[in-house]
Amino acid sequence: MTMFNMIKKIGALLCLMSVCVFAQADDYRLNPSKVKGPDACGECHEDSVSAWKLSHHATSFKSMPRSEGAREIADKMGIKRIKSESDCLTCHFTASDSEGSAKPIAGISCESCHGAGVDWIDVHSDFGGKDVKAEDEDPAHKVKRYADSEAAGMIRPSNTYEVAENCFGCHTVPNENLVNTGGHVAGSNFELVRWTQGEVRHNIWYTEDNNEASVERRRMLYVVGKLLDLEYALRGVSKATVKAEYALSMAKRAKKATAFVKKISTLIDAAELAEVLGIVGTVKLKLNNEAALLEAADSISAVSSSFASNYDGSTFAGVDELLATPDKYKGDVFSK
Numbered sequence: 308m309t310m311f312n313m314i315k316k317i318g319a320l321l322c323l324m325s326v327c328v329f330a331q332a333d334d335y336r337l338n339p340s341k342v343k344g345p346d347a348c349g350e351c352h353e354d355s356v357s358a359w360k361l362s363h364h365a366t367s368f369k370s371m372p373r374s375e376g377a378r379e380i381a382d383k384m385g386i387k388r389i390k391s392e393s394d395c396l397t398c399h400f401t402a403s404d405s406e407g408s409a410k411p412i413a414g415i416s417c418e419s420c421h422g423a424g425v426d427w428i429d430v431h432s433d434f435g436g437k438d439v440k441a442e443d444e445d446p447a448h449k450v451k452r453y454a455d456s457e458a459a460g461m462i463r464p465s466n467t468y469e470v471a472e473n474c475f476g477c478h479t480v481p482n483e484n485l486v487n488t489g490g491h492v493a494g495s496n497f498e499l500v501r502w503t504q505g506e507v508r509h510n511i512w513y514t515e516d517n518n519e520a521s522v523e524r525r526r527m528l529y530v531v532g533k534l535l536d537l538e539y540a541l542r543g544v545s546k547a548t549v550k551a552e553y554a555l556s557m558a559k560r561a562k563k564a565t566a567f568v569k570k571i572s573t574l575i576d577a578a579e580l581a582e583v584l585g586i587v588g589t590v591k592l593k594l595n596n597e598a599a600l601l602e603a604a605d606s607i608s609a610v611s612s613s614f615a616s617n618y619d620g621s622t623f624a625g626v627d628e629l630l631a632t633p634d635k636y637k638g639d640v641f642s643k
């Protein structure tokens with residue numbers, strides 16, 4: 308089960324218990340009542356915010372609703388106010404609770420990738436009391452701090468699978484109507500190394516210079532990214548009901564990702580890859596096949612998530628030939 312689906316289920320449950328503040332809290336990737344907003348993070352993470360502000364994730368907030376392309380899509384969809392429509396909000400904006408309704412406060416922001424912060428923001432930065440510094444933190448406290456933060460919804464960068472899962476939830480554009488009726492682009496040509504190491508890069512908390520990720524880390528990002536692409540393509544195909552642009556491009560995405568996983572399995576030694584290929588081999592990429600496709604995606608999710616925690620990339624030099632070179636990184640890298 309993915310974090311996203313879990314949150315959606317919890318959202319639905321809360322509604323059943325009649326404490327449903329948002330008519331469709333279910334429709335948002337983040338529960339608006341749990342969102343702090345990027346300014347709150349910026350109180351401590353000033354440089355991360357500076358980097359983010361230059362990225363399309365931040366600028367989309369102002370530029371997307373004003374663009375001609377957006378108007379065209381909205382018109383075809385019969386949408387009047389782009390910013391208040393959950394169909395656009397959920398991927399292009401961060402919404403927070405304002406007197407019982409979801410109000411867009413920023414573009415795609417910190418919490419879109421690190422998890423909605425209300426329940427963990429204070430926990431993750433408390434080293435054991437106001438006067439305790441990081442270097443004086445009790446080791447047992449540190450273990451508990453991280454565990455408590457994650458239990459409260461924080462997605463830590465070290466959890467490669469979960470942090471990257473967010474990217475694919477948006478960038479595969481799993482919305483049939485939006486693509487077929489709205490004419491929205493049917494997913495990004497997304498590769499995790501290329502797309503994390505450019506304008507999105509903000510390695511400026513533990514080190515100063517916003518260096519690119521180490522080669523071991525990039526290998527992990529690369530392979531985990533291909534596994535996620537496959538998983539999310541299957542989730543995408545599972546929503547396909549008519550033979551049109553959406554279904555065709557999702558199926559193509561799934562085939563392409565499968566071919567990549569096959570290739571990677573010949574370059575590095577990891578039993579999980581064969582396991583994933585075995586799962587894909589059992590399922591048909593066809594319309595109206597939701598249950599089987601979701602079951603396959605869930606199984607791949609479990610294998611990929613353990614793959615991400617089982618290795619550190621040091622034995623995966625075999626994929627170096629596939630890693631993007633810095634001139635291919637997407638967007639400009641922030642420097643202080």
Ligand code: HEC
Nearest residue numbers: 343347348350351417418421424428431432441463464465
């Ligand atoms: C009061 C200051 C403060 C605020 C506000 C704050 N952080 Fe942090 N953050 C910290 C500190 C201190 C650390 C380092 C913790 C450590 O060394 O484990 C940290 C670490 C992190 C990390 C890396 C954790 C890891 O696993 O290595 C992430 C990601 C993060 N913060 C995200 C956020 C986000 C997103 C927000 C806003 C929702 C936020 N922080 C708000 C102080 C803060």
Ligand code: HEC
Nearest residue numbers: 371374376377380381394395398477478480481482495496
């Ligand atoms: C499922 C996620 C998702 C939803 C829902 C979504 N978008 Fe997008 N949209 C994306 C992604 C991802 C991109 C970036 C594609 C790329 O560059 O690879 C994008 C790009 C765009 C672009 C082109 C870039 C720009 O900012 O000009 C426009 C216009 C756009 N979306 C409009 C809309 C509108 C209008 C809606 C609501 C009707 C909407 N989108 C709903 C994910 C989504």
Ligand code: HEC
Nearest residue numbers: 348352355356359416417420464470510511512513514520
């Ligand atoms: C598009 C997704 C995304 C957004 C938006 C995002 N992050 Fe991150 N963040 C990541 C990923 C992925 C990593 C891990 C990068 C790596 O290790 O290669 C990370 C790493 C971090 C780290 C550790 C940095 C270090 O020096 O190692 C901190 C702190 C952090 N993010 C805070 C923030 C804050 C604060 C914001 C908002 C201003 C933010 N992030 C926005 C995805 C995101």
Ligand code: HEC
Nearest residue numbers: 363367371397398399415419471473474477502503507637
């Ligand atoms: C909440 C949805 C969402 C999440 C999560 C998300 N993105 Fe995006 N991303 C978008 C949308 C929408 C755009 C297009 C913004 C625009 O141009 O208006 C975009 C644009 C980008 C761009 C700029 C693309 C260009 O054409 O220049 C990069 C790079 C990017 N995303 C990387 C990432 C990475 C890496 C992650 C995960 C670590 C991620 N995104 C997570 C929705 C998302």
